[in-house]
Amino acid sequence: MTAGVVETVAALRERLDRSRGAGISIGLVPTMGALHAGHTALIERARRECGCVVVTIFVNPLQFDREDDLRRYPRTLEADLDTCRSLDVDVVFAPRDDEMYPSPPACTVRVDRLADHLCGRHRPGHFEGVATVVLKLLQIAQPQRAYFGEKDAQQTAIIRRVVRDFNVPVDIVEVPIVREPDGLAISSRNVHLSRGERRVAVSLYRVLCEVQRHIAAGRTDAAEVRRQAAACLPADDGLRLEYLELVDPGNMQPVERITGPVRVAGALWVGATRLIDNLLCKPPG
Secondary structure, three states: OOOEEEOOHHHHHHHHHHHHHOOOOEEEEEEOOOOOHHHHHHHHHHHHHOOEEEEEEOOOHHHOOOHHHHHHOOOOHHHHHHHHHHOOOOEEEOOOHHHHOOOOOOOOOOOOOOOOOOHHHHOOOHHHHHHHHHHHHHHHHOOOEEEEEHHHHHHHHHHHHHHHHOOOOOEEEEEOOOEOOOOOEOOHHHHHOOHHHHHHHOHHHHHHHHHHHHHHOOOOEHHHHHHHHHOOOOOOOOEEEEEEEEEOOOOOOEOOEOOOOEEEEEEEEEOOEEEEEEEEEOOOO
16 A cells, blocks of 8 residues: 655544544554654554554654754655555655744643653753644544654653643553664664764663663662663763663652662763663562
């Protein structure tokens, strides 16, 4: 099937109203394009569970805290459309900036507490932009289910809270991280890595695995676990660990003692490229 491409809110609503009228369930996969195997997993899950699959491709300017990062974000629309066609996507929504934001938004979604740590601490305004655009997409498409990747665990936790606080009738489905054979989390930003940077980029995953190993061994002091795991990062001038935190999986707040499941999350700069990753860790017993 050839995915239908629409560029306006009105056209998308008209197309989805026909599906709803026919009793067909709608699954939404919000993306910023540059589709990779992680996105493929989201689309395939949606295809199994929904009668109509909608993929959005929109590089949301509100969620970028640095203009250079927005400029560098890969844009590969034609290749993305080919991917969507190969995965039997029903509709691709690829709006222009001025379609999503006809004027600078006067109303945005403020995110408290859940955004205080991890990426939220280091990217001011990022999650306000994410929450705002996702809420807009949910209101535009009105799907039964929306699909997000576990790699952006803080983002998914925030979206779950937005859906709850604004009474949005949608099920948020989280899909596991897709990794390269050496463990590197697949990301649209990986294309910016040089060959040498790609070799050391897996260091973040290895640090997270070291945290997981300490927790599985019964260590409960979060600060000590972080310290020992971070010490495993290679001495490389091109690497900078932005953060390594152990947080409660539900509220994304840091923990001091590990008494139950925790999510270890990290951000690593590899040259000029910022990578994130996380693992859910469970203590023994």
